[in-house]
Amino acid sequence: MAADARVLGWLTRALQHEFSAVQQYLAQSVLARLSGQPQLAEELHGEALHELEHAQRLMQRLIELGVAPSAGALAPARLGRGVGDFATLNRQLEQTAVVLYQDAADHARRVRDTASEALLRELAHDEAQHYRAWSQHPGPDGS
């Protein structure tokens, strides 16, 4: 079956999101370490690796559909005024991801691309968990 052009567009947009998320979490990890918060730095590094795994899964689907992945320009990493802003910024990042994956999965369903839809729904589920985790994240002072 020929790949649906808009499914390819959604998968590429998702890939761009994931690499932007990797960049944001890694940059925040560096800043947390420089700010003397090694535990938070470690946690953020782990988040970056989760998002990298998402990028890899999207790449696999693009390659299965016969397309060489190209994420394009990344969004700048958001650092705010420092570690105190990370939970808010990352909640926004993950909320954006949830909406993106829901819209992408809905489109894949409309064109009956069940494998892409399944992947996109799984990623939507993961991002919703990330969103909840940042919603419950304690502030830098443990509050």
Ligand SMILES: [Fe+2]
């Ligand atoms: Fe992700």
Ligand SMILES: [Fe+2]
């Ligand atoms: Fe995420």
